[in-house]
Amino acid sequence: MSELLALLPGYLTAHLQLTLLALLLSIGVSVPLGIAATRLVWLEQPSLALAGVIQTVPSLALLAVMVPVLAALDLQSIGFLPAIVGLTLYGVLPVLRNTVIGIRGVDPALTEAARGVGMTPRQQLLMVELPLAMPVVVGGVRTATVWVVGIATLSTPVGATSLGNYIFSGLQTRNYASVIVGCIAAAGLAMLLDGLVRAIEVGLARRRRGRLVAALAAVVLLYGYAGATLAAPLLGDRERPIVIGTKSFTEQYVLGAVITGWIEHETSRPTSLLQSLGSLVAFDALDAGEIDVYVDYTGTLWANEMGRGDVRAGRAETLRGVREFLEVDHGMTLAATLGFENTYALAVRAADAERLDLRTIGDLVPHAPRLAIGADVEFFARPEWPAVRDTYGLDFREQRAMDASLMYQAAATNEVDVISAYTTDGRIAAYDLRVLEDDRGAIPPYDAILLAGARLAREAPDVLDALARLGGAIDADRMRALNLRVDERGEDPGTVGASLVRELAGRAPAAHRNAPPTRPGAP
Amino acid sequence: MTAADRPVMIEAEGLTRRYGDAVVVDHLSLRVRAGELVVLLGGSGSGKTTTLKMINRLIEPTAGLVSLDGVDTADLPPHELRRRIGYVFQRIGLFPHMTVGENVAVTPVLLGWAPERIAARVDELLALVELDPEMRERHPQELSGGQQQRVGVARALASEPRVMLLDEPFGALDPVTRERLQQSFLRIRAALDLTTVFVTHDMTEALTLADRIGVMHDGRLLQVGTPSDLLTRPADRYVRRLMDTPRRQAAVIDALAGAATAEAGA
Structure with missing residues (x-):
């Protein structure tokens, strides 16, 4: 546990950097876009629709897609940048939508009064419409904050450190304490940031200047911390590790x-x-x-x-x-x-191997139509699978893709009968599985x-x-x-x-x- | 100097506003002399508010022109024109996120006045509209309807305009408050020598306030004249019927009062 907690400051700082910067960029994109959408009628539907479509892309896929996209643009494609771009896109919709709703919701009597007292369109926006829309906009920022803190845990596979490191490595190594630490830390961070934005919201809506100032000061401090920790490696000319x-x-x-x-x-x-x-x-x-x-x-x-x-x-x-x-x-x-x-190897329960006299993959062939095979998500899409299947003429009753960490257990508990085990995996022995010999050399x-x-x-x-x-x-x-x-x-x-x-x-x-x-x- | 000798401050000529096929204001011409208070009187849909808004270009005319102190208003940027004209809204339109003081100061701030001058002006205006100086830190929502409209009048007067436009400003107030504000306004406009166009559908209010009344119906200005002109020489049946309403109401009230006296006497 202490090993886990020792990682917390680093992971939390990285998570905070991702979240805060992505939120800042989301707001920076959405608020001007939202304002433009209330001015230019043709812009409103397309911009909201695009943001909505981005939202429907599964978040893990959205982040992963940034890797080839940024690589094609010759930008940093692994690490901080793809995570930031993906998270920013995710944060756009709630802020954009609420900006449009907030500005549209301003009483027309007030916008007319703004014109009547002699405001230019720009002054009308800055002095009347935006201040009045602000509580609604901040409500959108709250939604975006909670979403982005949660989705930032998915930055780990694209190479950006986050609290997701606890979760991904914990799931893979069946270290559930690690998973729980990651989840609790992410939830805690979400609650903290949401609380701060909420304090700003309440401060604005009820004109509590004290609360507003305190919350804004806390936000500024957090940004200062994230900015300083981000900038530190860039400023110091320490040798790159x-x-x-x-x-x-x-x-x-x-x-x-x-x-x-x-x-x-x-x-x-x-x-x-x-x-x-x-x-x-x-x-x-x-x-x-x-x-x-x-x-x-x-x-x-x-x-x-x-x-x-x-x-x-x-x-x-x-x-x-x-x-x-x-x-x-x-x-x-x-x-x-x-x-x-x-290497990949087909493995079966030792008891089945005994009962059916299975030693090689070839021995599976007559039994295959009654058996289900489980494999990690990647395996069925790789060339090895058709190679094995066609070399031996295997025809299983059912094939199920699952996470690699769950495969062995699935075999042990009879969810599936054959799995695409990794030969060095300790769980082959732990779950009393038997590896079948690839006597025809189908697996590279x-x-x-x-x-x-x-x-x-x-x-x-x-x-x-x-x-x-x-x-x-x-x-x-x-x-x-x-x-x-x-x-x-x-x-x-x-x-x-x-x-x-x-x-x-x-x-x-x-x-x-x-x-x-x-x-x-x-x- | 009588009113008739003073120069024309607002002149509308052939003023027209159409929305598609509907003609809301139809070739309206009107001259308002400096210091004069003209009431535009008419039912809803008569075009009186549209006429008022075309004077400060909250609504752009489809045809015709308005000149202000001899200058064609189409030649001025709209926001500059509006800073020179006080406007009091029917729905008051105080900014809820600003204090009373900030609401009153809004046009001077836009004009870039020095802070000390603005502060002094706000104090002066609150006194003029008979509001407690402590009100300046309050927010509009904390005020009664009458107090809010006093702030609305103060805001319209803030940049020392010579022209005021008022769109049914006291329509939503109870009769006692309305009368008190009417009297305040009469005193203020006399003190400041304001040229005023005042829109209302309330006959009694028109008769109380107006130097001259312009009767509007279906987008047309039927007759312009002093209250006594209109009462004694109505130009057509609509004007006559309109002018008869206060008398009919007075007769009803007299009858009720007479009956009450008779009962009390019995």
Whole structure:
């Protein structure tokens, strides 16, 4: 718990930065647009309709879509910017709608009086219409505040730190304390900000100057804090830390901690960890230089990034192809192969394996029409699935997509009968599942490799050397054991990763180790 | 100097307002001399309020022109024209987010007066409309209807206009308050030598206030004259019927009073 709470100041600050800036931008866009919509009749319906359409896009998708959109515009596509753009768009509708309603709602007798006393249209707006519409506009800001604080938790997969880091990593590592801390903190922040905006609303509506001033002062302080913390890294000319990225599942969290600890131990350089990136976001982040190192798997890159449909290439051929792709096409370095494969495998309950005498995937074929297969959301869309299905002629009764973290439990509780397990997942053993052998080699190799961005080769060759010394350091049994400590014993991935770093560092002092950087590990 | 010798302050010529096919004001011509109080009298839909609003261009005329002190109002930016003309609204139209003092000061602020001059002017105006100086910090909602309209009059007078336009300003007030405000207004306009156009549908109010009355019906100005002109020489049947209403009402009241006296005597 104390480990969780130690992360709170950082996550909360990041969440506050996202929320406050996005709200400011939302207001900055919506209020002028709302005013224009009350002046130019043709603008009202299209602008409200567009804002309404944006609102109907699922929030996670809206944020994720910002990544390719910003990349196409040659802007920062991972991290703060896509989150800010997505959140700002989300905040537009309530403020825009209430601005239009608020201004339209001003008594026509008052706008006529404003003209009658000699106001210009601009003075009429600033001195009469806006002040009178303000309580309604602020009501819209309240709605936007609560929405944006909540949706900001979804910034984590696009690489922006937020309270969502608690929730995403907690869900993936089944650390429900982490999920709850994230939810409570986000709810608390929403209530605090909503309370402040409400105090402004009441202060305006009932002309309580004291309350208004106090609430505004608190808002200004919060903005000051968010602005200062945002600006601090830009102002200081501190060396940029080595940024380690992770995707959002247990093994990646553990390896993130291992790499971070290892780089610090071997090079004493400052590091920072950007966790829970979307699976496809991580590669783009490395390519764009937003992160410097992360772990990916040869088969994933082969199929997703290289677009190769021939998933049946051999292991060595795949690794060679991936290396060429990374180093030639993208200027990255394949710094090491870690020594294990984390591949997809079909797994069944041990009891079923016993009863039906299942040993290979081929043994499943006659039983498949009575069985349901469950897999993570990605699997059914990947080339592996048709490859496995067609190689063996599998025809399941039902296929169900679900979150990877729920798959194993779904098999254990008979919700599904076969799952697309990851071979290094500790839960295979924990839930008493049996992996079926892919005797016809339908599933491509998935060697875990360390990818390093162009910046390391340029500026930090010592880090590349250190990463190379991790070559072959983790075999499949060890990885499975590490994953199991997190998934079943509820240990913190950071703690688990750090323990491995201590072990590796103790086994052989850094300076004397000199493992070949890319030696493929034994499976 | 009699009124007839003074220069024309407001002159409307062929003033017309159409909305589609409907003619709301039809070729209206009217001259108001400096210091004169002309009442536009007519039923609802007669075009009297539209006429008033065309004088300060709250409504733009479809045809015809208005000149103010010899200047064509179409040549002035509308907001500048309106700052020179006091306007009192039927629905009062005080700004609810401003204090009484701020409401009164609004036109001087727009004109960019110095703060000390504005403060002194607000005090002066509150005294003129017989409001307690403490009222300046209150908000309009805290005032009675009569007090609100006194503020409305003070606001209209703030920039020392020589011309005042009033659109049924006392229509929503109870009879006692209305009479008190009418008397206040008569005193103020005499003291400030205001040229005034006053719109009402209330015959008694017209007779009480007017130097001259213009009777409007269906967008046309039927007759303009002093109250006694209209009473003694109505130009047509509509004017005669209109002028007869106070007498008929007085007869009803006399009869009731007579009956009451008779009862008391019995």
